[in-house]
Amino acid sequence: MFSLFRRGSARLTPQQAYQRTGDGEAVLLDVREAPEWKAGHAPGASHLPLSRLMAGAPLPAAAQGRPVVAICRSGRRSQEAAKLLAVRGAEATDVAGGMTAWARAGLPVTRQGGGGGVIA
Numbered sequence: 001m002f003s004l005f006r007r008g009s010a011r012l013t014p015q016q017a018y019q020r021t022g023d024g025e026a027v028l029l030d031v032r033e034a035p036e037w038k039a040g041h042a043p044g045a046s047h048l049p050l051s052r053l054m055a056g057a058p059l060p061a062a063a064q065g066r067p068v069v070a071i072c073r074s075g076r077r078s079q080e081a082a083k084l085l086a087v088r089g090a091e092a093t094d095v096a097g098g099m100t101a102w103a104r105a106g107l108p109v110t111r112q113g114g115g116g117g118v119i120a
Contacts, residue, residue, distance in 0.1 A: 011079070011096040014105040017069045021045075026067035026091075029059070031081040032099070036073060040109040040117020042102060050077045053084060067091040073119060074098045 012020070021028040021044065030041050031050040041047070046060040050072070059068070068090055070078035078094035085092035095102065099119045103109050111117035 011075070011094055012069060014095055014097065014102040014107055017071065017095045017102075018042075018105075018107050020067075021069055026069050027063040029063055029068050029070050029081070030072070030099075031070050031077050032072050036120045038112040039120035040103075040111050041099070042071065043108050043110045045071070050081050053081055059085075059090070068093075070094040071102065072098045074100055 017028060020026045021042075028042055028045040030037055030045045030047045031053060032041075033049050033051065034047075037047050037049075046062050048057060048060055048063075058064070068082075068085055070081040070085070070092060071094065072078040072081070075094065075096050075098040078098055082092040082094040097104075099109070103119050109117040109119065
């Protein structure tokens with residue numbers, strides 16, 4: 001069922017991530033810092049900055065025990081997050097190209113408090 005969520009798996013396209021997280025198969029985890037998150041993020045995403053994840057913070061409740069798709073601005077931090085989560089035993093992958101590719105694909109972006117967001 002989660003063939004793309006093998007530990008150390010291939011990265012997802014924005015469209016694949018949207019499908020898998022939109023249908024509840026996985027949780028989208030935005031690992032950017034707070035100002036980036038506030039400017040614009042995918043609707044329904046959970047937020048946990050990579051800096052906090054690296055410091056040992058647990059996953060948000062919505063992501064615990066579920067496959068995780070990490071996303072950041074360009075894909076570098078999310079790739080690190082997916083590797084770290086895999087070491088912790090989670091089923092994790094990330095989005096190639098990050099939120100920049102997500103927005104370019106025409107997928108929804110919202111800002112904190114609602115309304116259209118931007119990728120910071």
